[in-house]
Amino acid sequence: MEYKASMTLLGKLVKADNLPKHSKKLAISSPLSGAVVPLDEVPHDLFKHRLFGEGVAIKPSGYQVIAPFNGHIMEFPELANQIRLKAKNGLQIQIQLGIDSHLLMAEGFKRIKKPGDSFIQGDIIAEFSLIKMKKQLPSILCPVTLLNSEKVTAILPHYYSVIAGEDTIMSILI
Template identity: 30%
Template sequence: MTVRVGSPVSGRVVPLSEVPDPVFAQAMVGPGIAVEPDRVAAEVVSPVDGTVVTLHPHAFVVATGDGAAVLVHLGIDTVKRKGEGFTLHVVKGESVRAGQAIVTWDPAEVEAAGFAPICPVVALDAGADALLDQAPDGPVAAGDALFSWRR
């Protein structure tokens, strides 16, 4: 089975290795891609159809019906903000569709507060060679394909 993972935000696709956090940059959590978001307040959307299995203001995981789980992390060390600047639109356990708003945030405000707003998008529990059809570095709109994941 192949899972299509969409971009949760609009911005510029960059390799995961460019994320200024070794846990993401070294793919310790799993393989994926990062998006350097546009610096405008915006809705962050679900990358896949599924169920919200983990939900924090700064990060969430959506699991598909067959168990493929995708982590979206909004910025680096943004957990330290204790939810400030993030507005949730769903609850844990809610079924969502790809492209549905999960949270609203302002990457420019996050950056002004001293945090890197880059957004890692990670295929949890995937092997290093599980990703296919990765989006090229460059512009991406929320909902556009970031990568496909063979399960």
Template identity: 30%
Template structure:
């Protein structure tokens, strides 16, 4: 009987020790994992560079929510800003690649060297013009540089046909970024800072 009690006591002690130790280890691992996750987030934030987007147009700067198109104004298509152009020339706001150019030439998609995906849409409902009044100087797949002419569009023609000229410039892969800072300027020239993406 004393031998049985001794064996029981040893077994209980071993079980209690390893059981307790496992719980402690699990808890410690969890805390360490949470600390590592937090450190990784900090490291990512420190390593992420701010991507600057220059203005592709000369004109009046508008908050995106003032654009007369619900898809843009609501932010469904991405975060960004809009410009009411004073001239019918759209240049590249970044160094990157043309990843989409619609046949109607009223919209262009660009991926920056840093991986930011931009959509620039010239006017509202201008797809209905089927390319009339638009001329492209690039094609899909072209590498582009800041300030390079992308598209010319006939402002007078668009106005005469009753089209809104607002040009939304939106980031379509916002899930990869935490913040977009828009210029405070109400009027902007080509090449001036328009957006900062973090």
């Protein structure tokens, strides 16, 4: 799948055959099962223009959000459609469950963990109704973005089908 790193606001995406010099490579496990696609495919300007950081989107095929690393919940509103996580190493990610999902007013979303809760990689953080999302949202794509992507050297996205908690969606180069 092609993408244009020059089109991104932050320009942090790289290809595997053109990695910049880095001292560490951190794998981010997929929080959702589904197909990983470029963030440019998300039909919302906040994500296309990287206002929530660089990352990827997942077209979900499951119904659970799995902790991609060890850390804690920074923010998880009652609407349960957006989750902000902080890893023990300081990386912060946001998982957005569908586009304009706030309009569902939490219907079809269930928080398993709450703000401030700690978790370990593989824990279930939330559940959602994919059927409800498909019927009522303009897009079921779920952006997964690195909120503090300005602090990393580059992000290597992995575009393929993934299983939550088992496969890597992106590698962070520091």
